[in-house]
Amino acid sequence: MNQVAQQTANTAPRGDQARSLVAKMAEKFGVDGDKFMATLKSTAFKQRDGSAPTNEQMMALMVVSDQYGLNPFTKEIYAFPDRNNGIVPVVGVDGWSRIINQHKQFDGVEFRYSETMVQMPGALSKAPEWIEAVLYRKDRSRPTVVREYLDECYKPPGTYAGPWQTHPKRFLRHKALIQGGRIGFGFVGIYDQDEAENIIGQTIDNASGQVIPMAPKRAAVEMSDDKYEQFIETLIQRGKAEGCWPSIIQLLDERFQNNPALLQNAKQRVNAAELETLNAAEEQTEENPEAKPAKATRKAKPGKSAKSTNSEEQPPVGEYPGAETEAEQSADNGPQGSLDMG
Numbered sequence: 001m002n003q004v005a006q007q008t009a010n011t012a013p014r015g016d017q018a019r020s021l022v023a024k025m026a027e028k029f030g031v032d033g034d035k036f037m038a039t040l041k042s043t044a045f046k047q048r049d050g051s052a053p054t055n056e057q058m059m060a061l062m063v064v065s066d067q068y069g070l071n072p073f074t075k076e077i078y079a080f081p082d083r084n085n086g087i088v089p090v091v092g093v094d095g096w097s098r099i100i101n102q103h104k105q106f107d108g109v110e111f112r113y114s115e116t117m118v119q120m121p122g123a124l125s126k127a128p129e130w131i132e133a134v135l136y137r138k139d140r141s142r143p144t145v146v147r148e149y150l151d152e153c154y155k156p157p158g159t160y161a162g163p164w165q166t167h168p169k170r171f172l173r174h175k176a177l178i179q180g181g182r183i184g185f186g187f188v189g190i191y192d193q194d195e196a197e198n199i200i201g202q203t204i205d206n207a208s209g210q211v212i213p214m215a216p217k218r219a220a221v222e223m224s225d226d227k228y229e230q231f232i233e234t235l236i237q238r239g240k241a242e243g244c245w246p247s248i249i250q251l252l253d254e255r256f257q258n259n260p261a262l263l264q265n266a267k268q269r270v271n272a273a274e275l276e277t278l279n280a281a282e283e284q285t286e287e288n289p290e291a292k293p294a295k296a297t298r299k300a301k302p303g304k305s306a307k308s309t310n311s312e313e314q315p316p317v318g319e320y321p322g323a324e325t326e327a328e329q330s331a332d333n334g335p336q337g338s339l340d341m342g
Contacts, residue, residue: 127168133180144184
């Protein structure tokens with residue numbers, strides 16, 4: 001057996017190794033070995049559909065938990081499935097604090113705060129523009145300094161105020177501590193909750209621990225017939241005035257996504273109005289030919305007079321006086337307007 005094959009064989013997961021890890025962790029936390037896995041599945045791992053995680057996913061979580069010495073039963077570490085049926089190990093701030101403080105080279109941490117206070121949208125109080133974590137190691141002559149900015153870390157409110165709205169200063173300090181520990185000690189393969197949410201494309205409810213969509217769909221729109229007619233007519237008039245038809249269609253897709261019948265009707269009416277507007281513009285141009293650029297006339301051959309009554313030579317098509325200016329104006333104006341999608 002060659003060296004690569006031998007190494008692969010040595011690192012491949014084995015049943016006896018898995019059982020020994022389960023027994024090791026069960027003994028560590030004083031849990032019956034037979035009930036350990038079932039208890040851990042129900043407390044430290046959440047599936048989107050509420051189903052039980054696989055044994056492979058649980059084993060991956062236990063490996064990370066054992067590596068960093070974190071307690072999954074006190075939520076120092078927990079996990080969510082990623083999009084490839086793996087796991088995203090999530091370490092709470094208590095877990096990050098534990099692994100930082102337990103590192104044998106840790107020699108203290110300080111925090112520095114910006115003097116500029118910022119009020120973020122939805123936040124109940126102001127917070128420093130940035131916070132720095134200054135991490136000291138016993139084996140380094142210089143500290144590790146990591147600065148985290150509020151506008152990059154702040155998480156906007158959802159359907160209700162979350163911790164970033166009620167405690168923005170504390171959560172920005174947490175971010176600085178976590179990033180300082182990650183860079184100063186090289187912690188890998190673990191994430192905080194905000195990072196995990198970005199990875200799995202979901203959000204995690206802090207109260208229940210359940211995974212919920214980041215951007216829940218709008219509730220079905222309930223409109224009276226009069227209100228619906230007024231809404232559509234307002235959009236059509238704006239489309240005729242500003243030419244913002246694509247934005248109108250996008251708004252309809254969002255507003256009526258849970259009402260296919262209204263969505264189809266609204267799109268048909270808007271598309272018909274757009275076509276009618278284009279046809280009317282073409283007819284107006286045909287009725288007023290003087291508004292179009294003058295067409296070039298052929299040059300008269302030597303000895304013959306031009307058919308045109310104008311004795312001056314006409315410029316070639318596309319080179320009429322003022323054409324360049326009109327093209328620049330057309331390019332500057334571009335598609336008119338956009339809708340507020342809020």
